[in-house]
Amino acid sequence: MELFNKVLQVKKYLFNIEGISSLNIKVFSDLHYSNNFNIKKLAKISESIKASKTDYVIIPGDLLDTVKVLKDKNKYHILLNWLEDLSKNYKVFFTLGNHDFSYKEKGKWYLKWENTFLEDLKKRNIFIDNYEDQKLIIRKIDLPYNYYFNKDKKEDKNVLLKELKNNKDNLTNLPKNKLKIFVMHSPIYLMDADVLEYLKEFDFIICGHMHNGLVMPFLPFLNYAFKNMGLISPSKGLLPKLAKGHKEVVINNHSINLVISGGITKIQDCALKILKWGNMAFVMQMEEIDIN
Numbered sequence: 066m067e068l069f070n071k072v073l074q075v076k077k078y079l080f081n082i083e084g085i086s087s088l089n090i091k092v093f094s095d096l097h098y099s100n101n102f103n104i105k106k107l108a109k110i111s112e113s114i115k116a117s118k119t120d121y122v123i124i125p126g127d128l129l130d131t132v133k134v135l136k137d138k139n140k141y142h143i144l145l146n147w148l149e150d151l152s153k154n155y156k157v158f159f160t161l162g163n164h165d166f167s168y169k170e171k172g173k174w175y176l177k178w179e180n181t182f183l184e185d186l187k188k189r190n191i192f193i194d195n196y197e198d199q200k201l202i203i204r205k206i207d208l209p210y211n212y213y214f215n216k217d218k219k220e221d222k223n224v225l226l227k228e229l230k231n232n233k234d235n236l237t238n239l240p241k242n243k244l245k246i247f248v249m250h251s252p253i254y255l256m257d258a259d260v261l262e263y264l265k266e267f268d269f270i271i272c273g274h275m276h277n278g279l280v281m282p283f284l285p286f287l288n289y290a291f292k293n294m295g296l297i298s299p300s301k302g303l304l305p306k307l308a309k310g311h312k313e314v315v316i317n318n319h320s321i322n323l324v325i326s327g328g329i330t331k332i333q334d335c336a337l338k339i340l341k342w343g344n345m346a347f348v349m350q351m352e353e354i355d356i357n
Contacts, residue, residue, distance in 0.1 A: 072348040073109050078311055078324065079355045082268060085244050088200060090121045091155075092352040094250075094273020095328030097164065098144050099130035099335070100137055106329065106349065107147045113351055114155070121201070122155045125273040125326060126162025126250030130334045132177045133168050141182075149189035158192045160205040162250040162274060163213040169335045176210045195235055201244040204235050204267075208250060219300055220253045222260075229263040239266045244356065250274045252307045252325050253298070256314060265316045269354065270323045274299060277327035278308025281346055293325070326352050 278295010295308025327350030
């Protein structure tokens with residue numbers, strides 16, 4: 066069931082930001098690690114990260130396909146050991162996606178926290194909380210279960226605004242001499258004016274979740290025509306406006322750059338079996354943000 070998805074495409078973005086010294090950040094989302102995941106892909110990701118200068122690695126969610134994969138202890142330790150190897154050379158940052166705390170059974174999603182998994186990530190020096198050093202600040206929000214899974218079966222902007230309000234102290238009055246990055250799994254509302262009011266001090270907003278809108282990346286004319294738009298969203302909405310690529314918004318003469326990771330896996334293992342064959346048509350994607 067593999068053809069194009071043996072290929073890893075790196076989308077490179079170059080930025081000049083006043084007062085910020087040279088930094089290189091690699092981003093990959095939506096690994097969707099499962100019992101059927103091809104372990105060789107982990108080596109490809111590592112090789113790509115090592116191929117050029119890297120300071121930080123950001124993973125904006127959905128490392129797991131469902132928490133059920135953690136029951137296989139061999140698979141579990143392969144993933145943890147791989148992440149630990151990355152953390153020996155780079156500062157690795159992870160925020161939760163909706164698949165990282167849930168599982169699917171008979172077509173319905175259920176909440177399932179695996180605190181042991183998060184603790185094991187911490188033990189391997191994977192940063193899962195807000196982070197700050199001399200060069201940059203990373204702030205995050207782990208969106209709760211009721212943001213993704215509710216009676217309307219749509220992502221809930223009001224839940225997001227509540228989370229932002231509760232975290233306002235961490236999102237405002239940030240130092241000007243450091244690169245400021247906000248990480249969240251889903252981009253659906255990240256260009257909304259109400260949401261940006263909380264994020265207007267950040268230089269970058271990094272997310273994933275959208276699987277490149279299921280637009281095939283090797284069709285340049287289609288990607289150009291769609292720009293940030295996708296064909297379909299994870300909630301099965303048609304033509305989502307924010308599904309891939311880079312989008313800039315300027316607030317009070319300050320540029321905020323939204324980067325949506327295309328994702329490693331496009332159609333997850335927990336999807337209908339007939340749909341998973343579609344993975345053959347997609348490549349893995351990683352983003353490189355170079356601050357020069």
